[in-house]
Amino acid sequence: MTQPPIFDRAPVMTLQGINKTFAGGVTALDGLTMSVNAGDFISLLGPSGCGKSTALRIMAGLTQPTAGRMEWHGGQQAGDLGVVFQEATLMPWATVADNVWLPFRLRGQTYNAVKDEVLEVLRLVGLEKFQTAYPRELSGGMRMRVSIARAMVTRPRLILMDEPFAALDEITRFKLNNDLLALKDRIGCTVVFVTHSVFESVFLSDRIVVMAARPGRVVRELSVDAPYPRDEEFRTSADYAAHCRAASDALHTAMEAAA
Amino acid sequence: MTMADRAPALLDAEESRRQARARAERIARWALPLVMLLGTLWLWDRIVAWNEIPHYILPGPGRVWDSLTGDWAMLWEAALLTGKITLMALALAVAGGAGLAILFNQSKLLELSLYPYAVILQVTPVVSIAPLIFIYVESKTAGMLLCAWIVAFFPVLSSTTLGLNSVDHNLRDLFRIYGATRWQKLWLLQLPSALPYFLGGLKIAGGLSLIGAVVAELVAGTGGVGAGLAARIQEAGYRLNIARMFAALSMIAAMGVVIFAALSLLAHLLLRKWHDSAIKRET
Numbered sequence: 001m002t003q004p005p006i007f008d009r010a011p012v013m014t015l016q017g018i019n020k021t022f023a024g025g026v027t028a029l030d031g032l033t034m035s036v037n038a039g040d041f042i043s044l045l046g047p048s049g050c051g052k053s054t055a056l057r058i059m060a061g062l063t064q065p066t067a068g069r070m071e072w073h074g075g076q077q078a079g080d081l082g083v084v085f086q087e088a089t090l091m092p093w094a095t096v097a098d099n100v101w102l103p104f105r106l107r108g109q110t111y112n113a114v115k116d117e118v119l120e121v122l123r124l125v126g127l128e129k130f131q132t133a134y135p136r137e138l139s140g141g142m143r144m145r146v147s148i149a150r151a152m153v154t155r156p157r158l159i160l161m162d163e164p165f166a167a168l169d170e171i172t173r174f175k176l177n178n179d180l181l182a183l184k185d186r187i188g189c190t191v192v193f194v195t196h197s198v199f200e201s202v203f204l205s206d207r208i209v210v211m212a213a214r215p216g217r218v219v220r221e222l223s224v225d226a227p228y229p230r231d232e233e234f235r236t237s238a239d240y241a242a243h244c245r246a247a248s249d250a251l252h253t254a255m256e257a258a259a
Numbered sequence: 260m261t262m263a264d265r266a267p268a269l270l271d272a273e274e275s276r277r278q279a280r281a282r283a284e285r286i287a288r289w290a291l292p293l294v295m296l297l298g299t300l301w302l303w304d305r306i307v308a309w310n311e312i313p314h315y316i317l318p319g320p321g322r323v324w325d326s327l328t329g330d331w332a333m334l335w336e337a338a339l340l341t342g343k344i345t346l347m348a349l350a351l352a353v354a355g356g357a358g359l360a361i362l363f364n365q366s367k368l369l370e371l372s373l374y375p376y377a378v379i380l381q382v383t384p385v386v387s388i389a390p391l392i393f394i395y396v397e398s399k400t401a402g403m404l405l406c407a408w409i410v411a412f413f414p415v416l417s418s419t420t421l422g423l424n425s426v427d428h429n430l431r432d433l434f435r436i437y438g439a440t441r442w443q444k445l446w447l448l449q450l451p452s453a454l455p456y457f458l459g460g461l462k463i464a465g466g467l468s469l470i471g472a473v474v475a476e477l478v479a480g481t482g483g484v485g486a487g488l489a490a491r492i493q494e495a496g497y498r499l500n501i502a503r504m505f506a507a508l509s510m511i512a513a514m515g516v517v518i519f520a521a522l523s524l525l526a527h528l529l530l531r532k533w534h535d536s537a538i539k540r541e542t
Contacts, residue, residue: 062432083436089429092533093451105447106437134533 006206006223009037011073012157012190013059018068020054020216027215028054032068034209034218036158036192041184043201043208044194045247047255051216052194056160059192078107082151082159082189086166088143090135090150096122097131100150117153124183125149141172148180152187161193165200174235177203181230198251202243203235210247212254219254222247318502326502327509334491334503338510341472341487344400345518348407348468355408356415356464357457363416364423364449365441381413385471389478399479406478407471411464418460422453455534458526465518473511488514 018032029051036042036059044052057063058070060083072080082103090099097111097118104114111118122128125145135143144164151159165173177200184191195201201208208222224243226234234240300320306312307319314322327334359377363370389406396402426449434444476489486494488507495503530537 060432060436062435078438081436083433085429085433087429089427089433091430091448091451093454102433102447103437106434106439106443136533136535136538 004039006037006040009039011035011037012040013073014069014071015055015059016069016071018055018058018065018070020051020058020063021066029058029065030215030217032216032218036190038157038190039188040207041181041191041205042193043205044192044211045196045198045201045208045251046211046216047196047213047251049213049216050211050254051213052211053162054216055211056162056192056194059158060160079103079154080157082154082156084144084147084151084159084161084164086163088135088140088147090143090146092135095132095134096127096138096146099135099146100153102150103154114153121149121153124152124186125179140168141176144168144176145179148176148183152183152189155187156189159189159191161191163194163196166195166197173200178231180204181228185229198244198247202240202247203230208247208250210250210254212257219257220250222250315499315501318505322502323505323509326500327506330503330506334488334507334510337486337488337491337507338514340485341469341476341489341511342514344403344407344472344475344487345469345514348404348411348471349465349518351404351408352411352415352464352468353461356412356460357419359412359416360419360423360453361445363420365445377413377416380409385410385474386478389474393479403472403475403479406475407468410471410474411468414460414463414467415457416460418456418463419453422456423449425456426452455526455530455536458522458529462519462522462526465522466515469511469515469518 013036015032015034015036018029019027020029021027032051032055034042044055046052054063058065060081061076091102094102100118100122101111101114104117105111119128119131122131125148127142127145127149130138130142135146138146147164151161165176168176180191181204191204193201193204202224206224206228208224209218210220210222211217212219222243226237226239226243304319304321307317318326359373363374385406388409389402392405393399393402396405430448430452431444434448439447472487473489476487477493480490488511492504492507492511495501495507527537
């Protein structure tokens with residue numbers, strides 16, 4: 001799926017001057033302003049404590065901002081949002097297929113009515129043979145695939161991912177990075193991806209939002225203009241290395257400013 | 260699949276030693292308790308014989324066996340009665356304990372108002388409440404059920420409450436994001452999460468409802484509903500029929516074991532697919 005260039009995409013969600021102060025007086029986010037546009041792959045990159053997870057929770061509607069406005073363009077319909085957490089967060093008592101069925105099930109749709117969608121998305125993540133397996137029987141990487149399948153099954157406009165691959169080994173992580181890009185290309189969604197890995201953010205995203213801690217804020221936005229599809233060749237290219245260096249420098253500047 | 264199913268041709272010496280150890284352990288698991296039991300029975304028999312202890316003080320195992328078989332009809336009838344009370348009390352404890360846990364979970368107000376009384380009911384020894392119960396409750400059966408229920412419902416209540424509150428936080432968030440209703444959250448998320456905890460409480464409640472039924476029988480006496488095992492023990496004690504006391508006691512113990520085994524089996528069947536407690540790891 002080809003998509004318009006970064007400057008020419010319709011907004012999906014806008015965040016305007018978002019502040020979040022916790023009860024203890026800690027300012028997690030200070031003046032976050034950002035537009036998430038259709039087709040974007042945005043990475044929120046920053047050290048721990050920079051409020052990137054808080055930003056994600058606000059976008060997910062799980063946390064209310066202390067000040068500022070968050071808006072879904074065209075309103076938020078059921079199934080517009082998919083979320084992947086750091087852990088796979090599957091229901092251990094339910095099979096793979098039942099776990100992926102969940103977003104539909106909570107909207108009152110029977111399994112038979114959405115069976116095709118469930119099986120299709122399981123095929124996309126390469127787990128169609130495991131639909132009757134329980135999460136317990138799967139490896140960490142496979143569980144994360146189920147979690148991604150569940151987030152994608154409703155073909156959401158926006159998928160939020162909170163360091164989904166942080167707990168996986170590097171080989172699995174690279175594999176899932178590749179697969180995630182392929183999946184995004186297939187279903188044409190928009191992704192906001194929280195990470196603290198410079199390499200991951202450059203490989204995956206076309207926009208990198210660099211954040212700093214105390215108080216959590218955006219310090220820079222970088223764009224990675226390398227065209228998709230990206231593969232192992234991109235991962236070893238000079239272009240990739242240059243982008244990594246730029247992102248790394250921005251991150252270090254951010255951390256020095258905070259320290 | 261066990262290791263023994265595979266072709267053993269290529270096993271090295273260490274592996275076959277390991278298998279032999281595993282086999283020995285499997286046999287010892289049931290053989291050792293059996294040997295222990297037989298040894299104890301033999302020693303019991305010898306002590307009675309060597310010291311010429313009269314049977315109205317300590318009967319030998321042979322006499323107990325004779326009493327068990329000789330009085331079988333009466334004991335079996337008593338066991339059925341005790342068993343009936345126990346199982347009914349257990350059913351009520353499950354309904355009451357799990358039901359209250361769900362109510363408390365749904366309504367903080369109800370929990371705050373009632374939970375302290377549930378605790379008071381639990382910490383007051385049932386032996387001391389039972390005489391009062393039989394003063395105010397007309398029906399013997401109802402009184403006995405109430406006694407057994409009071410002891411048995413609390414473990415179900417407290418462990419189910421713990422389970423309902425132990426839902427994975429991310430899953431809870433996920434349900435919120437997908438706009439789950441309160442009932443969907445309860446039915447699809449909280450109840451399955453609470454199941455292992457509930458089953459743990461159930462195992463304890465099974466034993467406690469038997470204790471409750473026995474205490475109730477001892478307090479209520481035999482009038483009206485016929486005599487259960489505990490009442491038979493008491494009655495046999497008055498007649499110095501010690502052998503029958505032992506026989507009835509062994510039946511109560513057996514009943515407790517059967518209840519525990521049945522509930523363990525139930526827990527295993529419900530959890531074997533997904534819960535860590537029920538999954539056997541191949542090492």
